[in-house]
Amino acid sequence: MTALGFLYPGRFAEDDYPRIEQLLGGDIRVDVVCIDVGEGAHRVDALRRTGEPERLAAAVEELRLAGVETVVWASTAGSFVHGWEGARDQVRDLARTAGMPASSTSFAFVHAAREIGVRRVAIGATYPADLTSLFTDFLRAGGVEVTGVRAAGAASATEVGTWRQEDVLTLARAADDPQAEAILLPDTALRTAGYVPLLEKSLSKPVLTANQVTAWEALRLTDRRVNAPELGTLFTREPVVQV
Incomplete structure (x- = not known):
């Protein structure tokens, strides 16, 4: 069983993840922890607060206890608002806190x-x-x-x-x-x-x-590839060899 962990901001489309789990099939488990973000305002200041290290650290313990192998911060705007370097620092802090490979939707x-x-x-x-x-x-x-x-x-x-x-x-x-x-x-x-x-x-x-690439990114961190045509080209095409 491969267990994938996701930190999801709010309760808006988190039900995409159980559906993705069904579409992936087989021995893959998806665990989602929702972080309270209110209405999820699309403002830079609000989004910067959403992805603060303390908020992510407080939520990740539940995923650790669930036995997941990777964790992805399932927020695009909550990562890219920090810029490339800031988003990379965010992911590094998350990986250090979680004690496992980590990423975010922006990098996904x-x-x-x-x-x-x-x-x-x-x-x-x-x-x-x-x-x-x-x-x-x-x-x-x-x-x-x-x-x-x-x-x-x-x-x-x-x-x-x-x-x-x-x-x-x-x-x-x-x-x-x-x-x-x-x-x-x-x-x-x-x-x-x-x-x-x-x-x-x-x-x-x-x-x-966003939710599709987030799930794929979690699998990538475990070095697993899954053929799932109902999740589109990303889950069916052979990877391109970078030259």
């Missing part, structure tokens, strides 16, 4: 893009423009070119948590860019676990979503 996007061999992406963000710009900067720091951006301007994760399939499709289509090799939907408050094949069929290109 960069690693996932490399995994499927794409260098040019378009972003469909639920966030306001200022946060979306910070995510764009983060991707570029990781060597990913951003060819197009759509910022929906949602004020909070609470708002995003009410979005349905058609809302997600609308955002992804609005974000699509002819030069982009893949579409990225970065908010972990956005339910997407059941929509990835539909999104990819609609756009005719890979789609990377």
